[in-house]
Amino acid sequence: MSKQLVGVQDYEREAHRRLPRSALDYYQSGALDEVTLRENKEAMERWYIRPRFLRDVSQRTMATTLLGHRVAVPFGVAPTAMQRMAHPDGEVATARAAGRHGAPFTLSTIATASIEEVATAAPNTLRLFQLYIYRDREVTASLVRRAEAAGYSALVLTVDAPYFGIRRADIRNKFTLPPHLRLANFQSAEESGRVNTSPGGSGINEYVASLFDAALTWEDVAWLKGITKLPLVLKGILTKEDASLGVEAGAAAIWVSNHGARQVDGVAPTMEALPEVVAAVHGRCEVYVDGGFSQGAHIFKALALGANMVFLGRPLLWGLACGGEEGAWGVLNTVHTELDSVMALSGCATVQDITRAMVVRRDTLAHL
Amino acid sequence: MSKQLVGVQDYEREAHRRLPRSALDYYQSGALDEVTLRENKEAMERWYIRPRFLRDVSQRTMATTLLGHRVAVPFGVAPTAMQRMAHPDGEVATARAAGRHGAPFTLSTIATASIEEVATAAPNTLRLFQLYIYRDREVTASLVRRAEAAGYSALVLTVDAPYFGIRRADIRNKFTLPPHLRLANFQSAEESGRVNTSPGGSGINEYVASLFDAALTWEDVAWLKGITKLPLVLKGILTKEDASLGVEAGAAAIWVSNHGARQVDGVAPTMEALPEVVAAVHGRCEVYVDGGFSQGAHIFKALALGANMVFLGRPLLWGLACGGEEGAWGVLNTVHTELDSVMALSGCATVQDITRAMVVRRDTLAHL
Amino acid sequence: MSKQLVGVQDYEREAHRRLPRSALDYYQSGALDEVTLRENKEAMERWYIRPRFLRDVSQRTMATTLLGHRVAVPFGVAPTAMQRMAHPDGEVATARAAGRHGAPFTLSTIATASIEEVATAAPNTLRLFQLYIYRDREVTASLVRRAEAAGYSALVLTVDAPYFGIRRADIRNKFTLPPHLRLANFQSAEESGRVNTSPGGSGINEYVASLFDAALTWEDVAWLKGITKLPLVLKGILTKEDASLGVEAGAAAIWVSNHGARQVDGVAPTMEALPEVVAAVHGRCEVYVDGGFSQGAHIFKALALGANMVFLGRPLLWGLACGGEEGAWGVLNTVHTELDSVMALSGCATVQDITRAMVVRRDTLAHL
C-alpha cells in the first residue's frame, strides 16, 4: 500500500498488478460477453442527482438500520467466495475492516475462512451468512445451525445460482482453488475437495453443478424458514414478480442483484431492476442492491431509488489484494468519504433525506 | 483445433487466421457501409432478460418442433453458400454436425455439396432446402423434385435476393469461387461455371444477376406451392406487410432475415423486425429469425420475442474453417451450452417457459 | 485513377492524398466544432429501410422530373465553389459528368468556371444556377440575365449565407483562392480579386462579408422573382416556418440544406429537418435535400421521407480531385449503382415506389 490510492479504480488497478492471472480473472469476470458487467457500471449514469442547497449539513450521519440492527453506514460487504486468493487473511480481514466502519459483512458459503473463524476474529461486526443450498439438505441445515450459533444476524439465501454462470476466462484458465486453500466451511474432502481440481473447464462450476441443488423452489424457502429463527434475505431477485413472491414467502429483505453480472449475460443492470422491485415490495420489507457500485454518488442514487442498503463485492477484493484488512478498510473509507461528500453537497444530513425526489432519470428530461 | 475455443468469437478469430482473404471477405462482408451488419449484433443488447428464480431447473430440455418435426434444440443452421471454401468437407460436415445436435440444417441452392451428397452423408439430420428461383423455371422445378426425392423436409424460398447486394470487399477482390470448387447442385457449365470467373467485379453477383429471376412475385409462390407437397418457408421477410402476405400465400413459416446484412445496408437489424412480424403472423404459422446470433442469451431473447427457431449463418462457417465437422459441432455445442445456462439461470426448464414476459426492452425502462 | 475506388469513401481517401492542404481543408471543413458535420452523416442511420419483396424488380428506372424537366436519376450535383482547386477542369468537368448521368448540375456564383463556359461545355446537362446576392443589386441582376441567356433552367437562391460561417482550418490556413485561379463569373478585379488575398483570417470569408448583402429579406425574394422568368429554388431552409414562407413567396422548390454544416454549428442534420419541411410544404412545391449523402441507401431514405431530389456536394469534389470528369462520373456512377441496388432489393422498381412507408425511425421502435 505504498502508493496513494484515491478512488476504488486505483485499488482495482493496483490489484490487477498484484493478483495472479487465474485469481484476477475469477474475481473480475462476468458471464459470457460481459454486456451486463459493463452495463452495471454504465447504468449508474442514467440518473442525475438533484442537489438541494442552503440546508444545514454541518452535522451529518449515515447511520441507519439493517433488519433492526444499527449500522453506521448504508453500505456493506457482499458475499464473495474464496477471498484468501486475494490475501492470506481473506474473509477475516474483510470482516474486521467492515466492523471498523460499522458496516455489515456477508460471509459466503464457499468462503476460505469458516463461519466460526470469522465470528471469532470479528465479533463486533454485524455479520450475515450467505447460503447456497446443497442437494444434501443436512449440509445446509448444519450451516444454518453453525451460523446461528456463531452469532450471525441473518441468512442470505442466494437464489440466482442453481448453477454458476459461464465465465469464459475461468474455462480458459481451468480455474481451481489453489491447492493450499480450501472451502473452510466444510470438513470433508468430498464437500470441499473437488473445487481444487478441474477435470474439464472451470473447477468451481463443476463443484457447484455436482453439489448445489438446482431443483430449489419456493417450498425450500418455506423449509428454510422452518429450521431457523434468523431473518431471511433473498439475494439475486431482479423482477417485480419474484420480489412479490419473496415478500409473500416471508423474506425480511429482497436483495436486488445479478450476482455481479456473473450468471446470465443480458439481464438488466441492477440499477434498472431496483425501481421495479422497490415498487413491488412497497415497503413490506427491506430492499438491498449490489452490482457495479464503486463510488459515493452511485450509492446515493440507489438510496434515492429506495434501497435500504447497498452492497459492494469486487471493490473489497481489490482492497484486500492491495493490503489485507488495511486495504479493505481503505476501500470502505474511500466510499465512505465520497458518500459523505455527496450527501453534504446535496443537502442531505441524514440517510432519510435521500428521498426519491433527489434523483431524476436522464432520459425523462427529453420529454419535458 | 489445437487451441481452446470458448465462445463463438474465439472460432471467428481463429477462422480469420485460417481462411484465405477472398473467402474470409466473402463470408464476413455485409452490404455497403455495413451499418446493418454492426446493428444486427448491437440490437441483441436492446433487450434485457428478466430471470425468474426458485423454479426447479434441474431437469431441462430444449426440445421443440419445427414444422411438426421434433428437434433437440431451438436453433439451427442457416443456408450459406459455398462452404467448401472454408473446409474440404463443406456442407457435408455442417449437416452432419447439425444432426449430431438434433438441430435442423438448411442447404443452399448454391452449395458446394449437392442435395443428394448431403442427404446421403447426413441421413438423420433434419434437412431443409433453400431455393433461389432461376429464370429458367425448369431449373427450379428440378431442384424441388430432387429435394423431395432426397428426403428434405421443407423448402426455404429466399425472397430477399432478386440480385445480390453490393459487398465492397468482393468487388475489390473480384471474388470468384476457386477453380477446384463448383456449385454442386448444377451439372452443366452454363449453370455453374460462370461463378468461377469474374469479368468485372464480384463473380457471384454476376452469376446471380444473369440467372436468378428478379421478376419474382407472389404469383410465383403460388406456382411453387403448386409443384410440391413440401411445406414452404419464406426467408428474408422484414415487415408486417410481407409477413401477412406470406401467411395468406400459405407459408408454413416466416423466416425473419436480412440475409446477414448482405443485401440492403440500412434495413432494421432482425431483432428489431422480429416483434413486428410476430405480431402480424399472430400464431398463424411458425416464425424463424437469423442475423447476428452468436450467443445463448441472444437466442433466448429471440425465443422470448416469439421466434420458434433461431438460425445461425456465419458462426458455422467459422466452426467449419477451424475444424470441419468437429469445428461446426463445436460451435453448435458452445451455443447449446450457453443457451442451456441462460435457460437454467432464468428459471426456464423448457423452451415453452421462455415467454414474452422473460424480456423487456431497454429503452422502455426510461418511461417507468 | 489507377486504384480501384469502390464507394465514395474510397474517393474521399484518395482525394485526401492528392489535394493540397489548404484546398482540402476548405473543402472538408464544417463550422466551429463540426458537430453538425458529423451529425449530417450519423443522422442517415436514424432511419431503417423497410424492404418489400416478391415484387417484379427486373425492369427498373430512376427517372423522375425536376421542375418539369426529365432527369434520369433522383440525385444531382450541389453547388460548391471554386472547383478548379480540385482539378484544372473544375466545374466544366463536373457539369459534363452530371450530364452523362442525366443528373442535374448546380453552378455556384463563386465558381472558377463561368456561367457561359459551363453552358458551352455541357450543353445537354440540366443546369441550375446558384445565386448569392451582392449589395450591388446590379451585379445580381447581371448574373440572372446571363444565366437565363445561357440556358440555365432555374435559379437557386442560397438563403443561409449572409456571411460565411467560421471554419477554423481556413482561418489557420489564411485560406485564399490560389493566384492562378479567379472567380470566373466576374470580370473586374474589385469583384473577384479580393478572394485571392487574405489580410487577416479566411480570404473567402472576408470577400463574402465585403460584397454579399447581409440585409437580405423576403422582399428581395419578391424583387428577384420580378426580374426573372426562371423558377426560383430556395436553398438552405431548415424549419417549417421558413418553408411555409418560401412557398408563400412563390418558391418552385425548397432545398433543405445546412450548407454542408459550414454555417452554424449546432443546427439539425438535414435528415432531421427534412420531415418537418416536407410536412410544412405539403406538396405545394418540390423539396430537395443535401448534406452528408454518400451512399445509395442514404438517398433512398431521403426520397422515402419526401424529398424529390437529393444533392451531393463534397463527394463530387473528391471525384474531381481523383480524376477530373472521369472521377466525378465515377462518384455519380457509384452512387447510381448503389441506389439501384437498394431500390431493387427493397422492391422499388421506380422512384414513385419509394413511399413514406418504406422507412421507419429507429427510435420509435422503442415504443412498440
Place this chain on the structure above:
Amino acid sequence: MSKQLVGVQDYEREAHRRLPRSALDYYQSGALDEVTLRENKEAMERWYIRPRFLRDVSQRTMATTLLGHRVAVPFGVAPTAMQRMAHPDGEVATARAAGRHGAPFTLSTIATASIEEVATAAPNTLRLFQLYIYRDREVTASLVRRAEAAGYSALVLTVDAPYFGIRRADIRNKFTLPPHLRLANFQSAEESGRVNTSPGGSGINEYVASLFDAALTWEDVAWLKGITKLPLVLKGILTKEDASLGVEAGAAAIWVSNHGARQVDGVAPTMEALPEVVAAVHGRCEVYVDGGFSQGAHIFKALALGANMVFLGRPLLWGLACGGEEGAWGVLNTVHTELDSVMALSGCATVQDITRAMVVRRDTLAHL
C-alpha cells in the same frame, strides 16, 4: 501568444503546455469520476438550433442588461479562485479583459487579487463579487462592506459549496496555493495562510472545511440581504424547488451552475437543469447559467432556453495562462466572434431575437 489560437480548445491545449501540473489539475478537475464534467460539454449537443433566414442581419448588437446595468455581450466571467497561478496578473488581467469587451466580471472570495485591487485596475468593468460565507459572520460582513465600498454591482452567493467536492488529482498532488501567492481578500495568516499548506490531501479543501459555514440555510440569505443594498444572486442552483425558494427569498437572479462539475459528480449538466429553473422562475428574476460553455453556439442555445446571461469559468483560465490580459481578451473575443456569427446566420440581429423557438431538443424529433 506566438501561435495562432482559433477556438477555445486551442487556448486550452496551449494552457496545458504552459501550466505547472498542480495548477493545471486544480483548474481542470471535476469531482470524483468526472462524469458530470464530461456531460456539461456533451449536453450542449442535445439541442439543435433552428436558424431563420431572409431577415436583415446586417446591423447586429449583442447588448443586453444585467440587473439593470447595460452590458455589451450576453456572457461574462464566472468566479474562479486563485487566478494568479495561471498568470502573475491574475484576476486583474481577467477583469480588465472583460471590461474591454463590455462583459461582466465576477471576483471570487478566494481570489489572489483583492476586491480593491481589481476595482482600481478595472474601474469600468461591471464587477460582481462572489461570496463564500465564513463561520465567523464578521468576515463575511466585512467582505460585503468592502465590495460595496469598491463599487461592485452585485453579490453572488455561492450556495453549492458548504464544502469543496472531492477532486482526486488535488488529493494526489496534495494541492496547495504556491507559497508566493495568497488569498488577497484576507489580511491575517489565520484566514489565508492555511491554504498554502496541506497536512493531508487537498489544501484548499481543508481550508474550506475549516472556515466555511456548512450550516448555512435560507435564514442566512435573509441575514445577508439585511446587511446590504446590493442585489443578491444565488449561484449553484440546479432544481426548480431551490429556484422557487430563491425567488421567494428575494434573489435578483438565479445562477444555474454545478460549479464546473467540481462538487457532486452525477448531477445534471447545467444545460439539462436550465429549462426546469427557467420554468420555475417564470420571469420573476433573472436567470444565469455556466458550465461547459466554450463556443458561440453553446451560448446561443442557453439564451434560447431562457438564460439572461451565460458565464464562462475555465476558458478564461486558459486565456490567462496563454497570455495574461491579452489571452483572456482573446478568449472572450473568440467567443464573441462565434456568437456573432451564430446569431447572424440564424437570423437574430439582437439577443431578444433568440427565443425559445430557436432551438429544439434532439430527442423529441424521435416522436414526430
